[in-house]
Amino acid sequence: MIKLITCDLDGTLLNSSMEISDANVQAIKRAQENGIEFMVASGRAPHESQPMLKEYGIDCSFINLNGGLVFDTAGNLIVKNPLKLETAKKICRLLKKEGFYFELVTSNHVYSEDLSQRITNVAHLMVELNPMLTFKEAVLVSASKPAIVSIQQVPSYEDLMDEPVDEPGTEVMKILVFDSRGQYAFTDVIKKIEEIDKLSITSSAADNIEINAADAQKGQSLLDYAAAKGIKREEIAAIGDNLNDESMIQAAGTGVAMGNAVPQIKTIASFVTKSNNEDGVAWAIDKIIADNQKEQDQ
Numbered sequence: 001m002i003k004l005i006t007c008d009l010d011g012t013l014l015n016s017s018m019e020i021s022d023a024n025v026q027a028i029k030r031a032q033e034n035g036i037e038f039m040v041a042s043g044r045a046p047h048e049s050q051p052m053l054k055e056y057g058i059d060c061s062f063i064n065l066n067g068g069l070v071f072d073t074a075g076n077l078i079v080k081n082p083l084k085l086e087t088a089k090k091i092c093r094l095l096k097k098e099g100f101y102f103e104l105v106t107s108n109h110v111y112s113e114d115l116s117q118r119i120t121n122v123a124h125l126m127v128e129l130n131p132m133l134t135f136k137e138a139v140l141v142s143a144s145k146p147a148i149v150s151i152q153q154v155p156s157y158e159d160l161m162d163e164p165v166d167e168p169g170t171e172v173m174k175i176l177v178f179d180s181r182g183q184y185a186f187t188d189v190i191k192k193i194e195e196i197d198k199l200s201i202t203s204s205a206a207d208n209i210e211i212n213a214a215d216a217q218k219g220q221s222l223l224d225y226a227a228a229k230g231i232k233r234e235e236i237a238a239i240g241d242n243l244n245d246e247s248m249i250q251a252a253g254t255g256v257a258m259g260n261a262v263p264q265i266k267t268i269a270s271f272v273t274k275s276n277n278e279d280g281v282a283w284a285i286d287k288i289i290a291d292n293q294k295e296q297d298q
Contacts, residue, residue: 001235001292001295001296002036002235002236002237002253002254002288002291002292003035003036003037003231003235003236004036004037004039004226004229004231004235004236004237005031005036005037005038005039005236005237005238005239005285005288006038006039006040006041006063006218006222006236006237006238006239006248006252007038007039007040007041007238007239007240007281008040008041008042008239008240008241008242008244008245009040009042009043009044009049009052010042010043010044010204010205010241010242011204011205011241011242011258011260011261011276012239012240012241012245012258012276012280012281013040013239013276013281014276015276015277016126016133016276016277018126020052020053020056020058021279021282023279023282024279024281024282025056025057025058026282027279027281027282027285027286028058028060028281028285029057029058030285030286030289031285031288031289034289034292036288036289036292037060037061037073037229037231038058038060038061039060039061039062039063039222039225040053040060040061040062040063041062041063041067041218041221041222041238041240041245041248042062042063042064042065042066043065043066043174043176043202043204043210043244044064044065045064045065045105045106045107045108045109045110045173045174046062046064046069046071046107046108047108047109048110049062049064050062050064050071050075059073060073061073061225063218063221063222063225063248065105065173065174065212065216066174066200066202066210066212066216066217066218066244067079067081067200067212067215067216067217067218067219067220067221067222068080068081068082068173068174068212068213068216069081069107069173070221070224070225072225078225078228079221079224079225080107080173081173081212081213081215081216082171082172082173082213083171083172083173083174083175083199083211083212083213084197084213085161085171085172087196087197087199088104088161088172088175089158089161090196090197091175091193091196091211092104092157092158092161092175094189094192094193094196095175095177095189098189098192100177100178100179100189101114101117101177101178101179102175102176102177102178103118103151103175103176104157104160104161104172104174104175105172105173105174105175105176106171106172106173107171107173109151109152110151110152110176111151111152111153111154111157111160112151112152112153112154113153113154113155113156113157114153115151115153117178118151123135124178124180124207173212173216174210174211174212174216175210175211176208176209176210176211177189177208177209177210177211178207178208179207179208180207181207182206182207183203183206186209190209193211197214198214199211199212199213199214200212200213200214200215200216200217202217202243202244202246202247203242203243203244204242204243204244205242210244217247217248218238218244218245218247218248218251219246219247219248219249219250219251220247220251222236222238222248222251222252223236223251232253233251233252233253234253235253236251236252236253236254237252237253237254237255237256237284237288238251238252238254238255238256239256239258239273239280239281239284240256240257240258240261240265241257241258241260241261241262241265241276242261242262242265243262243264243265245265246264246265246268249265249268249269250268254270254271254288255268255269255270256269256270256271256272256273256284257269257271257272257273258272258273258274258275258276258280258281259272259273259274259275259276259278259280260275260276260277260280271284271287273287
């Protein structure tokens, strides 16, 4: 019997237009009406993801920043796993030396030293998710999305990190690195990053890597949250599409891969649903509700 469904955002709950379809919204509400808790597990920061779900009338719990932050349904912070300051500084120096564009993510903000590169990199991601979209069209869509451009441009990451930490939100929770050449572009730099400290390095798309503290992983955060609520591993379902979803799909009793998921995720999943442009989340939720009903009837 599934009591908790956790679901990734980009490439999973969001379609290629970065919207939640009505079919997915209604399926989430059906799950909640059937006593199943719905949780979003995203690499995004709280301010990028939580208002989005509210916009669609969905109240739920959140794993943000790949497990860097965990919130219950009431919005209370349950877990926080920031990067160590010196570790973050060393990673930034390395990435600059290697010529990568990257962003710093805190609990409350995303920081960039070049906003135009943020829009360009999101446009590359949109083209990857929707090949029918031209790059020029993707740039226009990217520039019009408040969640994408609502970041702070700063002259220097080093200066930002040297400022006094006067609130928890100023701690670096994640470093997001982009390269439109794809995953092979990160092979060498990942090895160098791993020499700096014990870290969690994942990916939410072919053109990025996401660097978190070692304890900041979707899977472990999901299990910790479920345990606190008395929910067993076999009572959890997790839905995702990319490598930063791997730990939670492995941790859950029922792992669900999207039809558009990378092969590695499909291999470890319990079953594969439809793609994010075919309401794959709704299809998976309705299957879970139906399976719960069968189990109750037995």
